[in-house]
Amino acid sequence: MENEGKKRVWSEYQKEIADDHFFYVRSCIRQSFFPGSEQFFLDFMRNGLGKDVFENPSHTTCTGIGYHGDIVPIETIMTVVARHFALMKESGYKNIAISCVTSFGIYTEILETWKHFPEQLERTREFLFKATGREFDVPENMAHTSDIIYKFRDEIASRAKYRLINHQTGEPLKVVEHIGCHYSKMFPKHGVGGAEFPRVLSGMAEAWGGEIIDYPERRHCCGFGFRQYLVQANRGYSVSNTAKKFASMEPYKPDFILTNCPGCNMFMDKWQYTIREMEGVTFGPSGDSIPVLTYEELAGLVLGYNPWNLGLQYHMVQSEPLLRKMGVEFDPEDKYKTKDGVQMPIPRNLINC
Amino acid sequence: MTGNVIVIGGGTAGVEAAGQLARSGIGVTVIEKESTIGGHVRNWHHLFPDRRSSSEVIDYLRKQLKHDNITLVTGELISGFDKKGGSFRLKSSSGKEFHGDAVLIASGFDLFRSERKEEYGYGIYDNVITSADLESMFRDKSILLRNGREPEKIGFVHCVGSRDEKSGNLYCSKLCCITAVKQAIGLKELIPGSKVFCFYMDMRMGGALYEEMYREAQEKYGISFIRGKVSEVSENIEGKLVTKVEDTLAGRPLRIEMDLLVLMAGMEMSKDGEAIDISGKLNRGVNRFFAPADYHFGSNISNIKGVFYAGACTAPMNITETISHARGAVSDVLNYLTNKH
Amino acid sequence: MNRFGYSLSKARVIDYDANNHAVAEYIAEKEPSFRLCIACGGCAATCTTGNFTEFSLREINILIHRGENRKPGSDIRKCMLCGKCILVCPRGVNTRNVVITAREAFKKFGINAL
Numbered sequence: 001m002e003n004e005g006k007k008r009v010w011s012e013y014q015k016e017i018a019d020d021h022f023f024y025v026r027s028c029i030r031q032s033f034f035p036g037s038e039q040f041f042l043d044f045m046r047n048g049l050g051k052d053v054f055e056n057p058s059h060t061t062c063t064g065i066g067y068h069g070d071i072v073p074i075e076t077i078m079t080v081v082a083r084h085f086a087l088m089k090e091s092g093y094k095n096i097a098i099s100c101v102t103s104f105g106i107y108t109e110i111l112e113t114w115k116h117f118p119e120q121l122e123r124t125r126e127f128l129f130k131a132t133g134r135e136f137d138v139p140e141n142m143a144h145t146s147d148i149i150y151k152f153r154d155e156i157a158s159r160a161k162y163r164l165i166n167h168q169t170g171e172p173l174k175v176v177e178h179i180g181c182h183y184s185k186m187f188p189k190h191g192v193g194g195a196e197f198p199r200v201l202s203g204m205a206e207a208w209g210g211e212i213i214d215y216p217e218r219r220h221c222c223g224f225g226f227r228q229y230l231v232q233a234n235r236g237y238s239v240s241n242t243a244k245k246f247a248s249m250e251p252y253k254p255d256f257i258l259t260n261c262p263g264c265n266m267f268m269d270k271w272q273y274t275i276r277e278m279e280g281v282t283f284g285p286s287g288d289s290i291p292v293l294t295y296e297e298l299a300g301l302v303l304g305y306n307p308w309n310l311g312l313q314y315h316m317v318q319s320e321p322l323l324r325k326m327g328v329e330f331d332p333e334d335k336y337k338t339k340d341g342v343q344m345p346i347p348r349n350l351i352n353c
Numbered sequence: 354m355t356g357n358v359i360v361i362g363g364g365t366a367g368v369e370a371a372g373q374l375a376r377s378g379i380g381v382t383v384i385e386k387e388s389t390i391g392g393h394v395r396n397w398h399h400l401f402p403d404r405r406s407s408s409e410v411i412d413y414l415r416k417q418l419k420h421d422n423i424t425l426v427t428g429e430l431i432s433g434f435d436k437k438g439g440s441f442r443l444k445s446s447s448g449k450e451f452h453g454d455a456v457l458i459a460s461g462f463d464l465f466r467s468e469r470k471e472e473y474g475y476g477i478y479d480n481v482i483t484s485a486d487l488e489s490m491f492r493d494k495s496i497l498l499r500n501g502r503e504p505e506k507i508g509f510v511h512c513v514g515s516r517d518e519k520s521g522n523l524y525c526s527k528l529c530c531i532t533a534v535k536q537a538i539g540l541k542e543l544i545p546g547s548k549v550f551c552f553y554m555d556m557r558m559g560g561a562l563y564e565e566m567y568r569e570a571q572e573k574y575g576i577s578f579i580r581g582k583v584s585e586v587s588e589n590i591e592g593k594l595v596t597k598v599e600d601t602l603a604g605r606p607l608r609i610e611m612d613l614l615v616l617m618a619g620m621e622m623s624k625d626g627e628a629i630d631i632s633g634k635l636n637r638g639v640n641r642f643f644a645p646a647d648y649h650f651g652s653n654i655s656n657i658k659g660v661f662y663a664g665a666c667t668a669p670m671n672i673t674e675t676i677s678h679a680r681g682a683v684s685d686v687l688n689y690l691t692n693k694h
Numbered sequence: 695m696n697r698f699g700y701s702l703s704k705a706r707v708i709d710y711d712a713n714n715h716a717v718a719e720y721i722a723e724k725e726p727s728f729r730l731c732i733a734c735g736g737c738a739a740t741c742t743t744g745n746f747t748e749f750s751l752r753e754i755n756i757l758i759h760r761g762e763n764r765k766p767g768s769d770i771r772k773c774m775l776c777g778k779c780i781l782v783c784p785r786g787v788n789t790r791n792v793v794i795t796a797r798e799a800f801k802k803f804g805i806n807a808l
Contacts, residue, residue, distance in 0.1 A: 001588055005476035008468065196471035216587040216595040236700035243702055251590045278696050556732075568785070571729045575722065577759065580733070600708055602733045602756045609710040 001214060006197050013184075013194035017151045018141040022053045023093035025084060027100030028061045030262045030294075033269075036311030037296040038099055041145055044299065048159075049152060053097065056087045064102040068226035078120065079127045081110050085136035086128060094140040097148055101261035104144040105182025108190050111138060142190075144183060146260035146295050150192055150200045153207040161304030164210030166255075167327035172211040173255040176290070177201035178245070178268060180261025181221050201258050204295055208302045210255075217248035224263035242271040246283040246290070256291040256322050258298055268292045270316045273351060284321075289351050291319040301328055308334050318352040354378045356690040359443055359453035361431050361629055364392025365414065365672055366664025367459030369679035370686075372417030374457075377687055381423045382451055384443075386430040386625060390414055392461050398491035400672060401528075401535040402562040410672060426451075433631045434660075439693055441659060446628075454693065455659045455686050458643065459679065460626030462665040465514025465522070465619040473510065473616055478588045480504070480611075483513075483618045484529065487536055496543055496613075500592070504547060504612035507540055508596055509533040510583045511553040515619030524640045526619035526669045530557045533617050534570045541574040549576045550609070552583050552598050560671060579607065586614060620669040635660065643667050653682040659693075661686050713761025720799040721758065721792060728792050730785040731755045737779035737789050743772045751779055751789060758796065767805040770796050 022045070030037055045051045063080050066072035088096060098104045114121035128134055149156070164173040179198045184191025193199025196219065202212040223241025228234045245268075249257075259265040269292040276282050276289065284290045292315065293301075300310040307328060312319045313335045323330055336344045356379050360367045363385030371381045389395070391414060397407040418425060429445040434456060436442075443451040467475040467483045475481045479499040482490075490496050498504055511533055515526040530553065537549045556578065558564040570576040581598040589595050593610040600607040622641040636656045638644040643666050646654040653661050663682035664675040721728045737751040738744050744751070751773070754766040770793060779789040 001479065002477050005468065005474070008476065009471055194471065197477070214588065216589050218587065219585060232699050234700075235698075237703045239700070240703040240705070244705070274698060275702070278698060278701060568730060572726060575729060578732075579760075600756070600760060603708060603753075603760055603762065605706055605708050607708040607710055607760065 006199075009197045010193045010199040010203075013188060013191065013199070015143075015147065015190060015192055016141060017143045017147045018095035018097075019151075020051050020095075021093060022051065022095050022097035022143075022148070023088040023091060023139075024053050024055050024097045024145075025059055025062075025099060025103065026055070027103065027262045028065065029266065030099060033262065033266045033314070034294050034297065034311055035314055036300065036309060037294040040296040040300040040305065040310055041099070041149070044296075044303070045148070048303070049155065054091055054093055056091050058087055059084060062100075062103040062106055064100070064106045065226060065230075067106065068102070069230055070227055075123070075127065077106060078110050078113075078124045079131065081107060082124045082128045082136050083132060083134060085138060086132070086134035088139065089135070089137050094137075096139040096142050097145050098142070099145050101144065101180030101183045102263065104142075105180075105186060107142060108187050111142070112187060114138070144200075144260065146183075146200050146204075147192055149295050149299055150203050153204045156204075156299050156302060157207045157209075160208060160302045162302055162326045162328055164205060164208045164302070164326065166325045168325070172209055173322075173325060174213050174252060175202075175205040175210040176213050176215065176218075176249050176252070176254040176257045177205060178218075178222065178257060178259045178261075178264050180259070180264050183260060201260055201295060204298070205258055208298070213249065213252045213254055215249045215252055217245045220245055220248075222261075222264040222267045224267050226263075229267075239267075239271050239274060242267050243275055246272070246275070249290075250283045253285060254290055255325060256293055256298075256319070258293055258295060260295055265292055265294055273316045276351075284352070288321060289317040291315070291317050291322045291352065293319070293322075301326065306330065306334075308337075309339075316351060318350050321352055354687065354690060356380065356454040356693075357382065357452070358455045358457055358686055358690075359384065359441065359451050360457045360459055361443075362392070362459035362461055362664075362666070363387070363390035363425065363427070364459060364461045364664065365394055365410065365675045366461065366666075366679040366682075367392075367457070368414040368417050369676050370457055370459060370663045370682050371423050372420065373680060373683040374686060375420035375422035377683070379422060379687070379690065382426060382453065383418070383423060384426045384429050384431060384445070384451065386428070388427050390418060390425065390427075393464070394672070396485060396488060398488045399535070399539070401531045402560065402566045404535065404539075430625055431629045434629065436657065436659065439659070455661065455689055457661045457663055457682055457686060458626070458629060458655070458666055459663040459682075460623050460629060460666045462620040462626075462642075462669065463623040465520065465526075465621050467513055467616045467618050469520060470513055470517075470616070472585045473513065473583070473614070474586050474588070475616055478586065478594060478614075479592060480594060481586060481614045481616065483616045484532055484536060485618060487540075487615050491536075491539055491543075494543070496540060498612055502612075503544055505544075506548045506609075506611050507537075507550070507613045507615065508583075508594075508609070508611040509537060509549070509551045509615045509617060511551065511617050512582065513616040513618050514621065516554060517619075520619075522619060522621065522640070524669070525557060527557065527559070528669060528671050529617035529619060531560060531563045531566065533615070534558075534563075534567050534576075536615065537576045538566070538570050538574050541576065549574070550611075551576060551578045552596075553578060553580055554582050555580075560673075581607070620665060623666065626666050638668075640668065651685075653678065653685045659689060661689075708760050708762060710760060714763060714803070715761045716803050717763050717767075717796070717799040717805065718758050718761060720802065721795045724795045724798075725788055725791045727785070727787045728755070728795075730787050731759075732785060734784060736782040736784060737787075740778045740782045742774055742776050742778065747772055749773065751793070754796070755792070763800070763803075763805045766796065767800045770800065
């Protein structure tokens with residue numbers, strides 16, 4: 001495989017990513033499933049890089065799950081998004097930083113819709129004004145937060161405490177990247193590296209010493225699909241897509257999976273447990289499962305954050321095998337303690353432990 | 354008859370027209386950007402449907418060019434022209450000027466750059482090649498994978514950059530289907546034990562003896578034809594190319610691993626052809642090729658009096674059609690010069 | 695015991711490399727015109743059997759060529775061998791002999807043996 005060819009593709013999909021003064025919009029589900037990720041982003045941006053990242057407490061869900069689940073009409077979601085733009089305007093910000101790939105996809109889809117159908121923009125202004133009395137501007141710069149971490153990847157590399165290198169063998173760790181479909185499949189121009197060979201996560205992993213695996217089903221959707229997995233009867237074909245990906249990446253013996261989408265991350269993490277229960281199959285080495293990390297968690301590990309402060313213990317697949325390979329120092333005793341040191345109940349039958 | 358005609362392009366169309374014009378007593382200057390004549394044919398090994406060596410076409414063109422009335426200028430790229438009264442002044446990118454009573458544009462086509470179809474991974478996956486790459490392998494009589502081994506399973510992907518809104522090319526390039534059939538047969542002859550597959554949307558066998566060759570490919574050479582557009586190619590851990598296609602006749606997606614995948618690159622308006630008309634005076638079709646004054650009765654005539662077209666600068670054409678088209682252009686140029694003087 | 699209320703779905707994809715191509719090769723060797731099919735469907739349109747049952751020689755041809763032998767192995771029994779399809783075929787495939795040879799092949803390779 002020729003890396004030069006990929007570089008050519010990447011060079012055609014470069015997007016402008018703002019440098020500072022971000023209006024941050026959170027994901028609905030990430031705080032439950034990967035509770036340290038957004039926290040890391042805010043801490044690193046503000047205290048690590050000294051950037052201005054603002055959160056408005058009136059920000060709500062974008063209603064993307066409802067929209068893709070066919071219960072929220074497009075006029076409604078456009079008005080909700082317009083309200084977020086109004087909050088941004090009221091807070092004095094022009095650069096939006098979006099934590100969720102579903103939201104990012106919705107924001108790009110809506111902005112493109114308004115570009116091609118300006119009457120929809122006007123209608124949305126009217127709806128928002130009637131409902132809330134608010135007015136809004138479209139953002140000057142819109143980035144997914146993985147774009148922002150990608151932008152500062154070399155900065156992170158220069159401060160790295162640990163690299164994505166197996167500290168016993170000296171070999172680079174093998175990284176599978178999985179990009180959320182709505183990051184760039186709908187609008188390749190809005191994603192770093194486009195849709196076929198996205199660069200946003202591979203760029204981070206390589207900058208931090210890892211080796212990217214390009215496996216046959218790399219571009220396949222994780223199967224999330226909203227209304228598909230939401231309905232239990234449909235969940236079988238949803239999980240089958242993830243299983244297809246795992247089987248395809250298995251021969252490469254990946255050390256971990258890196259994702260930028262809440263749904264994909266949750267799926268690839270939790271479905272490994274489900275498939276193991278249903279079929280007795282695992283995809284990691286010697287019966288292990290493959291740890292699945294968000295890009296914030298990975299950046300945090302590289303920078304030497306305590307893995308328990310990054311929330312890795314809340315994953316279904318535990319990350320200890322990866323931590324040991326990277327040589328990350330951690331105290332197993334602290335894994336299920338509150339930040340005040342109070343011991344919490346310890347889950348049984350942990351995967352990879 | 355007297356007069357001087359500038360022919361832009363020393364490929365099949367330009368040289369054929371130059372030869373015919375010269376023998377009618379016209380002075381001809383052929384301006385070729387490369388160091389030698391022949392155009393794309395020089396890179397081809399053999400031609401469909403009779404598998405004639407392309408060197409025979411080059412030999413024929415060389416003979417056409419041998420005439421005292423013909424001046425061949427090589428290594429010059431035309432980048433603009435203007436018309437004053439009845440005469441034309443052409444500028445080359447090196448600053449030279451050429452003058453003539455008429456201009457015949459025979460700037461040909463560019464092969465579609467297959468790396469633009471990112472999903473096929475040309476320039477990324479080791480054993481994804483183009484139809485042009487395969488021709489040069491045929492010339493060397495050696496079909497080898499990047500690792501030096503002989504391929505056992507080979508796939509041809511039709512319509513790469515043709516009939517494809519995503520590439521901005523709505524048209525059919527016409528020659529790729531028959532080229533794939535010809536190349537598939539060529540492969541089976543060189544590697545008889547190989548399995549060869551063609552992935553097509555429609556088999557467009559619209560030329561003399563094309564359908565017969567398609568039939569021969571099925572019957573005599575056992576080449577498999579699978580109807581469906583390849584959606585995506587990736588490389589597995591053994592370096593095999595995992596190819597995804599909907600088998601539209603079976604109505605189900607199909608997955609197959611290949612050792613070698615050949616992309617049938619389509620034809621596009623040439624970039625150097627576009628540069629001839631930097632000021633945009635000449636009409637262009639929705640296919641971006643030069644648009645003739647009339648697709649039925651004036652396929653060699655442009656919208657500027659005294660400027661004519663020959664060959665694939667107006668649409669994808671095979672060698673036979675290009676030669677006929679060039680001869681048609683000669684007739685229109687001669688008419689123009691006769692009525693002018 | 696699956697306690698999830700759903701399970702993994704079987705892939706619909708034709709896994710060409712994993713399929714058994716012995717039937718296709720057997721037929722092509724005994725009746726080379728089998729390879730000439732372009733799936734125009736003339737045979738199926740005129741077919742006596744296909745008018746009343748789930749039987750399409752076009753489909754059978756394609757599936758055998760892809761090594762998808764299960765459905766053809768069962769369908770092929772339905773043909774009444776009337777021979778109308780030979781009259782229609784624009785490629786001159788000896789369709790009647792394809793059916794007879796296919797039956798032989800399915801029996802030989804133990805696929806839904808007659």
